[in-house]
Amino acid sequence: MxxxxxxxxxxxxxxxxxxxxxxxxxxxxxxxxxxxxxxxxxxxxxxxxxxxxxxxxxxxxSLDYYAKHIHSYQNIIQRLASCESLSAIGRALDASTDTIANRISRASRQSLALHATLSECLHPDEDVVADGFESFCRSQYFPNNITLLVGANSQYVYAADHVTLRRKGRMTEVQKKTRAKLEARWKPEPGGVERSFSRIAHETLRIYAEGRRSPLTLWTDEHKAYTRALAGSPHLALLLQHGFIRHSVVSSRAARTTRNPLFPVNYLDRELRKDLHEHVRETVCFGRNVNRQMERLSVYLFWHNSMKRHRAREGPSCNVDYVNNDVKRGIRDLRSMWEWRSWRTLTELSDWMIETWERLRITPLSKKPDYLPGYALM
Ligand SMILES: [Zn+2]
Incomplete structure (x- = not known):
C-alpha cells in the first residue's frame, strides 16, 4: 500500500x-x-x-501522524544502536533532540508491535536464558535491573522487563545520608526483582506453549528471587514439577566463556554496554526517564533481533531468522512498518510491553506520570 x-x-x-x-x-x-x-x-x-x-x-x-518533518527511522535506529547520543543523532539529521526522542518513541511502539506479531508465529525450538542487566536512571542512587530473556542458540531477545531497585552494597557515610534524603522523596517498592521475574516466567510459559521444545530449559544464575518467582506461578510450578520445563542454575562466578550456559545473556550484556550510549560504563549521557530508557531499549532490541547479523558468520542472517527461518516471509507488513502505524487497539501485548508502550513506569523522584500522546493509545 x-x-x-x-x-x-x-x-x-x-x-x-x-x-x-x-x-x-x-x-x-x-x-x-x-x-x-x-x-x-x-x-x-x-x-x-x-x-x-x-x-x-x-x-x-501514518507512522508520522502529527509529525511535522520526515526523518528516516532506519537511519535513527542504526545510529542509536551505534552508540550515538540523541543530541549527536539530532545534529547529524538537522533535528532537535526532542524530535529524535519523538521518533524513537514511535519506533519503539512499532518494534513492540512487530515483537507481538513474531511471538505468535515464531514457534521456537530452543532453550532460554534469563539474567538481569544492571544500569541506572536519573542517578546512581536509583539502580535498575532489566531482566532479559534470551534464546540459548539464537540470541533472540524474547522479553525485557524493567524494575527500579534500592541502592545497596558498599557506601560511604555521606552516600548513605544522600540515599536517605532521596528515599524520603521517592523509594522503590521492595520485592522488585521477584515481581519482574514473574513476568519473565510468564513469558517462558508462553514460549513453552507456543514453541516446539519439550522439555524446555530455563537457565539462570542462583538468584533466590528467581526460584521464588517460578514457584509463585501455579501453571509454571506444575510444569516444573512434571519436568516439562526445567530450571537450571549456573553460579554467577563461573567463567564467562562461550561454553557457559549463560553466555547468551553475558554476550548481550556486553553488546548493550558497547552499543547503547546510556549504558556505557561511566557515561555522562545516562537516562533521565525510565520510560524513555525502555523505549530506546525496545528499539535497540528490534535492531538486535531483526536487523543486525547473527553472531555466527555462517547460517541465518539475523537472530529472528535463527529462531525460525520462515517467519519473516509470513509477516505481511514487515517492509511497511516504518510507513504505517501499529494501533494499540489492535495489538495484543504482554505486561512488560504494555508498560513500555503506554509509559506506565515511574521515574524515580518524578511527581507525575509521563505524558503519552493520544494517538499512541489509538
Ligand atoms: Zn466506523
Missing amino acids: GMDTFSPPFCARASCIHHQPNHSLPYHAYVPWGFYHTKAFGKVPRYRCTTCGKTFSRQTF
Whole structure:
C-alpha cells in the first residue's frame, strides 16, 4: 500500500464494527471527505465512515501522524544502536533532540508491535536464558535491573522487563545520608526483582506453549528471587514439577566463556554496554526517564533481533531468522512498518510491553506520570 494508492484499511474508531481489519473482506464503508494541506505531506485525503460517522485521514494511519518533518527511522535506529547520543543523532539529521526522542518513541511502539506479531508465529525450538542487566536512571542512587530473556542458540531477545531497585552494597557515610534524603522523596517498592521475574516466567510459559521444545530449559544464575518467582506461578510450578520445563542454575562466578550456559545473556550484556550510549560504563549521557530508557531499549532490541547479523558468520542472517527461518516471509507488513502505524487497539501485548508502550513506569523522584500522546493509545 503506497501513499498514492492509499485506501483506509479500517475505520479509525475503536468501537466501530469496521475497526478490526478484515483481510478477506476489505473495508468499503467510507466516503471521501475532502482534503487538507500540510507542509511535510502535501495534500492529505480525508474520509468519513458511513457506519459510525467517524472522520479520519490518510495521516491517521501514518507512522508520522502529527509529525511535522520526515526523518528516516532506519537511519535513527542504526545510529542509536551505534552508540550515538540523541543530541549527536539530532545534529547529524538537522533535528532537535526532542524530535529524535519523538521518533524513537514511535519506533519503539512499532518494534513492540512487530515483537507481538513474531511471538505468535515464531514457534521456537530452543532453550532460554534469563539474567538481569544492571544500569541506572536519573542517578546512581536509583539502580535498575532489566531482566532479559534470551534464546540459548539464537540470541533472540524474547522479553525485557524493567524494575527500579534500592541502592545497596558498599557506601560511604555521606552516600548513605544522600540515599536517605532521596528515599524520603521517592523509594522503590521492595520485592522488585521477584515481581519482574514473574513476568519473565510468564513469558517462558508462553514460549513453552507456543514453541516446539519439550522439555524446555530455563537457565539462570542462583538468584533466590528467581526460584521464588517460578514457584509463585501455579501453571509454571506444575510444569516444573512434571519436568516439562526445567530450571537450571549456573553460579554467577563461573567463567564467562562461550561454553557457559549463560553466555547468551553475558554476550548481550556486553553488546548493550558497547552499543547503547546510556549504558556505557561511566557515561555522562545516562537516562533521565525510565520510560524513555525502555523505549530506546525496545528499539535497540528490534535492531538486535531483526536487523543486525547473527553472531555466527555462517547460517541465518539475523537472530529472528535463527529462531525460525520462515517467519519473516509470513509477516505481511514487515517492509511497511516504518510507513504505517501499529494501533494499540489492535495489538495484543504482554505486561512488560504494555508498560513500555503506554509509559506506565515511574521515574524515580518524578511527581507525575509521563505524558503519552493520544494517538499512541489509538
Ligand atoms: Zn466506523
